[in-house]
Amino acid sequence: MPDSTIYELYDSVYTFHFRVDPVRLGLAKEQIFLYGHVFFRQKRDPLMRRGGFQRSVAVISHLPFHGLFSRMVHMLGPLYFDLGTAILEAAAHNVSSWPRPSADGAYELPFLGTALAVEVPARDASQLLETSKFPLDRFDPGEHILASVTFDGLFRSFRDALDDLWTCWELMILGESLVVLADTPSRCSEAIVGLVDIIFPITYCGDYRPYFTIQDPDFRAVVSKTHVPPNTVVGVSNPFFSEALSHWPHKLFLGTSGRMAQMHGASARKARAYGDAAAGDAAATAAGPAGGAGVKQGLQSKYRCAVAKDRVFAEHLLDALKTGKQPPWIINNTLRRYFIDLTVQFLAPLNRYFSTLIPQVPSSTAIPMHPRDHQRAAPWAATRAHDAGAKGVLQAELTWFTAPGNLRPWRTDDFMASLA
Numbered sequence: 001m002p003d004s005t006i007y008e009l010y011d012s013v014y015t016f017h018f019r020v021d022p023v024r025l026g027l028a029k030e031q032i033f034l035y036g037h038v039f040f041r042q043k044r045d046p047l048m049r050r051g052g053f054q055r056s057v058a059v060i061s062h063l064p065f066h067g068l069f070s071r072m073v074h075m076l077g078p079l080y081f082d083l084g085t086a087i088l089e090a091a092a093h094n095v096s097s098w099p100r101p102s103a104d105g106a107y108e109l110p111f112l113g114t115a116l117a118v119e120v121p122a123r124d125a126s127q128l129l130e131t132s133k134f135p136l137d138r139f140d141p142g143e144h145i146l147a148s149v150t151f152d153g154l155f156r157s158f159r160d161a162l163d164d165l166w167t168c169w170e171l172m173i174l175g176e177s178l179v180v181l182a183d184t185p186s187r188c189s190e191a192i193v194g195l196v197d198i199i200f201p202i203t204y205c206g207d208y209r210p211y212f213t214i215q216d217p218d219f220r221a222v223v224s225k226t227h228v229p230p231n232t233v234v235g236v237s238n239p240f241f242s243e244a245l246s247h248w249p250h251k252l253f254l255g256t257s258g259r260m261a262q263m264h265g266a267s268a269r270k271a272r273a274y275g276d277a278a279a280g281d282a283a284a285t286a287a288g289p290a291g292g293a294g295v296k297q298g299l300q301s302k303y304r305c306a307v308a309k310d311r312v313f314a315e316h317l318l319d320a321l322k323t324g325k326q327p328p329w330i331i332n333n334t335l336r337r338y339f340i341d342l343t344v345q346f347l348a349p350l351n352r353y354f355s356t357l358i359p360q361v362p363s364s365t366a367i368p369m370h371p372r373d374h375q376r377a378a379p380w381a382a383t384r385a386h387d388a389g390a391k392g393v394l395q396a397e398l399t400w401f402t403a404p405g406n407l408r409p410w411r412t413d414d415f416m417a418s419l420a
Contacts, residue, residue, distance in 0.1 A: 039077025154194030183255025188235030206231030359405030
């Protein structure tokens with residue numbers, strides 16, 4: 001449930017990532033996290049004790065199919081609040097009839113009276129419109145679903161902070177800890193899911209929480225006054241975290257509401273309390289006057305980006321949106337493809353250098369042979385083995401193989417020389 005106050009009718013779809021006990025749930029031992037996709041609704045109701053109504057519907061899975069499950073809860077949530085638990089039973093009955101997903105599979109999945117056209121990603125691949133089975137010129141996000149991708153989540157989240165995406169990409173590559181403070185759960189969760197996606201083919205192996213609240217069981221492990229957990233990315237919408245996590249080295253603010261002004265204000269107060277006057281003044285300037293006017297989105301970090309920002313590319317995307325030359329899902333796909341290609345370029349020299357560290361395998365060891373094949377291929381070996389008994393058989397077999405060489409150690413000087 002989001003950390004929020006009840007002030008008006010408000011619907012939100014967001015994602016969270018939470019720790020579980022795989023043994024208790026009968027999951028594989030390495031499956032220590034599950035994904036939750038939520039439809040959250042709140043509205044004022046003076047007849048209720050808290051002055052309003054807050055409820056959520058969630059779909060839980062071990063599969064990172066953010067595009068599919070976000071669409072499901074977007075359909076399921078409103079129907080549940082209108083029709084009650086009967087619609088949950090209908091949805092569960094539909095899902096139970098679905099086939100087991102296979103890599104690169106395309107499916108028509110029945111769900112609440114409609115058929116969802118879904119494409120599952122290929123193994124170890126990122127889903128892009130260019131590689132999809134759906135026709136690019138007729139792609140419609142209302143009808144076609146790329147299971148692992150929300151159709152415009154990355155660009156929508158970073159639209160007003162696009163220049164900071166290059167630095168955020170580097171921080172993710174380096175495993176730096178980052179907190180995303182946004183005005184809604186949807187915005188921060190989409191931003192983090194997008195950041196994890198754009199470093200493909202690198203798999204993010206740290207702890208990432210697209211949406212994190214003070215009720216999370218891992219709250220004390222993540223929030224500490226004395227340390228920053230390594231390799232951790234969290235998304236929050238509660239202004240409390242702006243103060244509690246003000247000592248984190250990298251903070252990304254997304255949103256322009258009065259709630260963001262509260263976050264900037266809390267960050268400024270905490271920075272001054274710790275004696276960082278420059279950071280405090282910067283946060284206060286970003287916050288602007290009371291009421292939220294002048295709230296500035298973007299990254300607060302002392303890290304200097306090594307990769308040059310492609311401002312022409314960024315302006316091209318913003319211009320395409322303003323003029324309507326391209327729909328949002330095409331712009332989002334272009335942005336994702338740009339950074340995925342950038343990751344591939346980053347890995348290229350590393351791949352070349354690592355290939356020189358791997359010892360060459362002699363051709364004689366490439367295809368192990370069965371002892372019977374040894375006898376047919378080398379009668380002399382068979383005769384010697386027969387005379388020597390069982391021990392001789394083993395010795396004769398081993399004479400056909402050579403132990404592979406050792407992996408050469410990494411040497412930074414050699415790697416830097418390989419870049420020349």
